[in-house]
Amino acid sequence: MGVSEKIKEIEEEMRRTQKNKATEYHLGLLKGKLARLRAQLLEPAPGAGASAGTGFDVSKSGDARIALVGFPSVGKSTLLSKITKTKSEVAAYSFTTLTAIPGVLEYGGAEIQILDLPGIIEGAAEGKGRGRQVISAAKTSDLIMMVLDATKKAEQRALLERELEAVGIRLNREPPNIYLKAKKAGGMKLSFMSTPKYLDEKMIYNILRDYKMLNCEVLIRDENATVDDFIDVIMAPHRRYIKWYHTPPSLYVYNKIDCISMQFLDQLAHEDHTVVMSCELDLGITDVVDRAWQELNLMRIYTKRKGVQPDFSEALIVRQGATVEDVCDQVHRSLKESFKYALVWGASARHVPQRVGLGHVVADEDVISIVTK
Ligand SMILES: Nc1nc2c(ncn2[C@@H]2O[C@H](COP(=O)(O)OP(=O)(O)OP(=O)(O)O)[C@@H](O)[C@H]2O)c(=O)[nH]1
Numbered sequence: 001m002g003v004s005e006k007i008k009e010i011e012e013e014m015r016r017t018q019k020n021k022a023t024e025y026h027l028g029l030l031k032g033k034l035a036r037l038r039a040q041l042l043e044p045a046p047g048a049g050a051s052a053g054t055g056f057d058v059s060k061s062g063d064a065r066i067a068l069v070g071f072p073s074v075g076k077s078t079l080l081s082k083i084t085k086t087k088s089e090v091a092a093y094s095f096t097t098l099t100a101i102p103g104v105l106e107y108g109g110a111e112i113q114i115l116d117l118p119g120i121i122e123g124a125a126e127g128k129g130r131g132r133q134v135i136s137a138a139k140t141s142d143l144i145m146m147v148l149d150a151t152k153k154a155e156q157r158a159l160l161e162r163e164l165e166a167v168g169i170r171l172n173r174e175p176p177n178i179y180l181k182a183k184k185a186g187g188m189k190l191s192f193m194s195t196p197k198y199l200d201e202k203m204i205y206n207i208l209r210d211y212k213m214l215n216c217e218v219l220i221r222d223e224n225a226t227v228d229d230f231i232d233v234i235m236a237p238h239r240r241y242i243k244w245y246h247t248p249p250s251l252y253v254y255n256k257i258d259c260i261s262m263q264f265l266d267q268l269a270h271e272d273h274t275v276v277m278s279c280e281l282d283l284g285i286t287d288v289v290d291r292a293w294q295e296l297n298l299m300r301i302y303t304k305r306k307g308v309q310p311d312f313s314e315a316l317i318v319r320q321g322a323t324v325e326d327v328c329d330q331v332h333r334s335l336k337e338s339f340k341y342a343l344v345w346g347a348s349a350r351h352v353p354q355r356v357g358l359g360h361v362v363a364d365e366d367v368i369s370i371v372t373k
Pocket residue numbers: 070071072073074075076077078079089090091092093094095096097098117118119120255256257258259277278279280281
C-alpha cells in the first residue's frame with residue numbers, strides 16, 4: 001500500500017471514530033501516524049532524483065525570499081508583475097503559472113526575491129497538482145504571502161491553512177513548550193510541570209512507542225499542550241535540540257478588493273496578519289510591500305562617509321535587534337577591531353547624530369558613520 005492510500009485509510013478511520021474520552025488515545029495515536037505519513041509525502045520517492053518532492057530549481061538570491069502561495073487565479077502573477085520588473089503570465093484561467101517565476105523587489109536598498117508559484121488546489125499536501133513542490137518552495141522562503149481572492153468564500157483561507165498545516169507549516173504560532181530528548185537507554189521518562197489539560201501519560205507513551213522512541217526524556221512544560229503539539233515536537237527535524245519546524249512567518253494578502261463591499265473590506269482588513277489590495281486598481285500595493293518588509297524582521301542600514309551624503313540605493317541588511325557591531329560585521333569582518341565610535345542618524349538615535357559604541361541597537365533606515373582608530 002502506498003503512503004497516500006495509508007493516509008486515506010487513517011483519515012477514514014478517524015472520521016469513523018467518534019470523539020470522546022474513550023477514543024481519545026486511539027485518535028491521538030492515529031494523529032501521530034498521520035503526521036508521520038504526511039511528512040513522508042514530502043520526501044522524494046526513491047530513485048526519483050532531486051525533482052520530486054523538492055522545490056523548484058530556483059536559487060535563492062538577494063537579502064530575503066518571499067513566496068506567493070495561493071489557490072489558482074487569485075492574482076499571484078499579477079502581484080509579481082506589479083512589484084518587480086519580471087513579467088509573469090496573467091490570465092483568467094487556473095494554472096496559468098506552471099513553474100516558479102522569480103522576480104526582484106527593490107525596497108530601499110534591499111533586494112527581496114519574490115517567487116511567483118503555481119496555484120495549489122485542495123489535496124496539494126497529498127501531492128495533487130504541483131502542491132508538494134509549491135509547499136517545498138514555500139518552506140525555503142523567509143515569508144509566505146498567502147494570496148487570497150477577496151470575492152471568494154471565507155473558507156478558502158481555512159482550506160489553504162489546512163494544506164500547509166498538513167505538511168508541518170505552522171502558521172504564525174509559537175512552538176509548543178515541550179522538551180524531548182532521545183536517549184540510548186533508560187526507557188521513556190515522562191514528567192509534567194503541571195497537570196496537562198489535553199494530554200495524558202498513556203497517550204504520550206503510545207505515541208512514543210509508535211515512533212519507536214523507546215528511550216527518551218519528555219518534559220511537558222505547557223499545561224495547554226495538545227496531542228498535535230506533542231506530535232510536532234516528535235516530528236521536529238532535529239529532535240535532540242527540539243527545534244521547531246523551520247516555518248517562515250506568513251501574511252494573508254486579500255486581492256481583488258475592487259469587487260467587494262466596503263463593509264466586507266473593513267472586516268477583512270481587521271483580521272490578524274492580514275493586508276488587503278487591488279492589483280487591478282493599484283490600491284494598497286505599497287501597504288502590502290511595507291507589511292511584508294516588517295514581517296521579515298530585517299532592517300536597512302545606510303552607511304555614510306564623512307562629508308558625503310549617504311547612498312540610499314544600497315543598504316546593509318541586518319536582523320531586527322542588531323547592534324552597531326553587527327553592522328560592522330556586515331561591512332568587513334575585521335572592522336570592529338579598529339572601531340572607535342559611530343555616529344547615528346535615525347530612529348534609534350536620541351539626538352542626531354548620536355555618538356554610540358558597538359553595543360548600540362540600530363533601527364530600520366538608520367544612517368551610520370563608522371569612525372575608526
Ligand atoms: N477584479 C480584479 N481582478 C484581478 C485583480 N488582480 C488580478 N486580477 C485578475 O485575476 C485573474 C488571475 O490573475 P493571475 O495573476 O493570473 O492569477 P494567479 O494567481 O497567478 O493564477 P495561476 O497562475 O493560474 O494560479 C486575471 O484575469 C487578472 O487580471 C484585482 O485586483 N481585481
